[in-house]
Amino acid sequence: MGSAGSHRDLLRFATAGSVDDGKSTLVGRLLYDTKSVLADQIEAVQRASVDKGLSTPDLSLLVDGLRAEREQGITIDVAYRYFGTPTREFVLADTPGHVQYTRNTVTGASTAELGVLLVDARNGIVEQTRRHATVLAMLRVPRLVLAINKIDLVGYDEETLRAIEKEFTGLARSLGFADDAVQTIPVSALVGDNVVERSEHTPWYDGPTLLGHLESVPVVGPEVAKPFRMPVQYVIRPRTEELHDYRGYAGQIAAGTVAPGDTVVVLPEGRETTVTHVDTADGPLDEGTAGRSVTIRLADDIDISRGDMLVAADAQPAVTSEIDATLCWLSDKPLRPNARLLLKHGTRTTQVMVGAPESRIDTDTLTEVEADALSLNDIGRVTVRTADPLPVDEYADIRATGSFLLIDPPTGNTLAAGLVGTPLALSPAE
Template sequence: MTETTTRTAPDSGTEVTLPVHSDLLRLATAGSVDDGKSTLVGRLLHDTKSVLADQLDAVHRASADRGLATPDLSLLVDGLRAEREQGITIDVAYRYFATPKRTFVLADTPGHVQYTRNTVTGASTAQLAVLLVDARKGVIEQTRRHAAVLALLGVPQLVLAVNKIDMVGFDEAVFTRIAAEFTEHARALGYRDDTVVTIPVSALLGDNVVERSANTPWYSGPSLLEHLESVPVAPDPHDAPFRMPVQYVIRPRTAEYPDYRGYAGQVAAGVVAEGDEVVVLPAGLRTRVSKVDSPDGARPRAAAGHSVTLLLADDVDISRGDLIAAADAPPRVTDELDATVCWLAEKPLNPGAKVLVKHGTRTVQAIVTELSARFDEQQLSSVDGPDSLQLNEIGRVRLRTAEPLPIDDYAASRRTGSFLVIDPADGTTLAAGLIGVPLAPLAAASE
């Protein structure tokens, strides 16, 4: 029997059972409109035999109805009606597939500039990003914007897929020019050469996607799938200090469990075990873990990504939104947030704006006290003291929250080092914020 593992799907929150191989790679795609992201993902799914027969039949029928001679593999990914009708990706589409060497969770993100917020969502948990460019167009403004966002989010590995290489006659000179230009830009963003790989591909025809292509004899590197199967990735941060935002307080109040009081949530970082000393924040109350419970019964320990219920030795006042953390390495508690944000709303951000900040499972009122800088992702420069932040702009802000929050730097813990800015009037998401991520390294890289 094949060993399996359970993972939480980012889009639905449901649990998905996947076969266990050597490890798991979380990756995201990005790129401009019509660069072929969905076709590339569809090709990966198709050529790794990760598509059900009825799905493939539906794609063949839909492609034939459109008068296409070959199946449009992008239909395997673009699930919304508007996406199919317009031929663009609007939402983040998550796909799960596996090869004998590795299991993959892939986020296909939109290319339209107005959907940059979805790119932030898809890349926020990625260990690797595949950034596509059209071989006929090369590196364009949206390519540089996405690369800056990926660098800001700390995505450690980049693949530049020079797609539609068949449309330029598999020209080595075209590929070499694009690869050199992008590598230089990636260096300026802080990427080392060994973390950036450039591959010539044709998503439509399959060249260098799963198998190496005879049409590019001048290219000696791996196919895209070969690279995805072999690229070294950092393991989940189990050695990071333990963090778990409380999602729900469980009190069955039944005859079988008259005194049961558990605190349910998903472990955001580190490992927790029975007997561990923990602190409940922001109150600062200390206690010990008396039991780690799960739907399958008690377990000795739980690591990042596991959803569990903790029972504590002392009867302490805990509610949804509190954070249970390692007592010997707690996060700092503050009502002042200095952070870098990616502004995702049509209306601009101005100093003095009243907003909501969602950090973990806690949502608090806040005010924007300062806009200190704006990042120009095209020139890799920082503009001090902007009057506002516009849609898709990245900037440095300071917020004061109505209640103190237990926070980490994003580099130490993505989950507790990030937050969302929400419009209190209608609940829409205004920005994604990263704590302790300065603009200076990105801007200084161009000097």
């Protein structure tokens, strides 16, 4: 293992797949084979497996932690697992496979740099595979792994697996994924083939194991190379005698980089100023990058509060009160035309009116069809009118500032995840 002081990259990835494709077993296998579970957890799984009459440990028990999940044999909620190897650290969002919980896939994939999509080698590409691939593409997850699971149950047949790979490659291309962004890996989560150790049963496969790919795939997020964006979360004014002149604006950098001397604009007001310091709890930085929480000090005394956004002066987002958006509807309560809701964008919350749906995506045909409402798990296009102007980017350009949530005012429940613009270029249905 690396030394305590060594720096390892962090990869955030999400798993998705249909019910019974073996997702929980695959995640359990990764944790088990990388020795990322405690001895008492392994012993508990072994005892439970014996009680169930199994000759091998049921590794899905390592991740199906909710009682309802164990009783029903399905994954219900998104679970985040943390593990590491000497090469890299990982945050895994284990998302449900049941169609009822497709909305949870949106949650898990929203911050992922890679998606692992499972299919059962016996069933191939199914409707839920298409639905999950569409969600991953729409959320601009940059890379995919197609993990063809249960290859032992088709006799490790190369022809069967190549046919599934060919079909999925066509699907991925239609969703905008480049060929080099998709890696197909034949695995058996139950036996362990090509998960952590290479399998002798697939001599025709010369690609990486799943863990090998996870350790080697690039992790530099595309947001680092984008123009600077930082929603202001808090204004820091210490009331101490030695720091009575200190005024800093704290937040997490959503995109790009910032350094002393940079010219920035405060939105939505539009005032321009210069960065003088980039502070952290550990001391000042020469440069802050996307994902880093910092406190920025400015040359001018400007009225800035929570909800404002600091942006690069030479590459500003649009400031608008009318947003053309794609919604992933997450609630059992359907969207009604001209609904008055709350919208949360960055650190700002404002009132909005959502127009009638213009269309929705048919995940079977990957085309747009007419729609007069959006129900649970639907993905559709709408126009959102905001009470306050918001600085927004196209989601296809910057994920963090091109996304928002719609909230039900009476309950505070999240109704939808919104993406500014049209992240998928789909054809209308004939």
